[in-house]
Amino acid sequence: MNTQARGSVALVGGGPGHPDLITVRGRQLLTAADVVIADRLGPRALLDDLGPDTEVIDVGKQPHHHPVPQSRINELLVEHARAGRRVVRLKGGDPFVFGRGGEEAEFCRAAGIPVEVVPGVTSAIAVPSIAGIPVTHRGVAAGFTVLSAHTDIDEVPGGAEHTVVLLMGVSGLAATAATLAAGRRGADCPVAIVEDGYGDGQRVTIGTLGSIAADAAARGVRSPAVIVVGDVVRLADPDLLPIPAAQHRTV
Structure with a gap:
């Protein structure tokens, strides 16, 4: 490898x-990479297919445990690119949906490193579909909001007809559910939690804003998980629904 040449970074x-759900362009860049800086929630099975000369750097974060801080991740991208390497920053979902991809792109460009951004299928939309839940549906929900657990939940617009998708929300679920139930949605608003979407531990828990915290505690729900709040949950696979059939909507 010619270390005098300027390298590049691809987010x-x-x-x-699931490894099959990466884009064709993402797979091409991953195959050609000299260095892969990988997140915990990315399709890690793809790392097993890399060549023996590809260096893999694990910077995975877990709730309340970030062994490699974001500032160091930024530096690693620039350091390896300046050494002439083709760097892939492999992320779960989409780099620009709560993935801090914007920060990494800004840091690299400020250092004079060319950056390519390859979109990914965000878990906010894909994971609810495991349970048959669309985030929008004609006559049920015309819009949706995607939030992280750190967002001001009390400012979410709409009622049960406006879908709310929560990422990284398991630890604060009780407080979040109480806040949403106190608004227009009410305690009877349906909620679904999909754990470990597309993974070996995939599991769905369905309840209401009034019950979901207790339901999740009883089942030992853990992150990673995607939480969906709104009437669209009534469209889930009927075998998953504890909500009385008389309350289901047919559109």
Whole structure:
């Protein structure tokens, strides 16, 4: 490898977890990479297919445990690119949906490193579909909001007809559910939690804003998980629904 040549950085969205759901462009860049800086929630099975000369750097974060801080991740991207390497930053979902991809792109460009951004299928939309839940549906929900657990939940617009998708929301679920139930949605608003979407531990828990915290505690729900709040949950696979059939909507 010619270390005198200027390298590059590609921020690759790996999709919601299954290795088949990465884009063709993302797979091409991953195959050609000299260095892969990988997140915990990316499609890690793809790393097993890399050549023996590809260096893999694990910077995965877990709730309340970030062994490699974001500032160091930024520096790693620039350091390896300046050494003439083709760097892939492999992320779960989409790099620009709560993935801090914008920060990494800004840091690299400020250092004079060319950056390519490869979109990925965000878990906010893909993971609910595992349970048959669309985030929008004619006559049920015309819009949706995607939030992280750190967002001001009390400012979310609409009622049960406006879908709310929560990422990284398991630890604060009780407080979040109480806040949403106190608004227009009410305690009877349906909620679904999909754990480990497309992974070996995939599981769906369905309840209401009034019950979901207790339901999740009883089942030992853990992250990673995607939480969906709104009437669209009534469209889930009927075998998953504890909501009385008389309350289901047919559109």
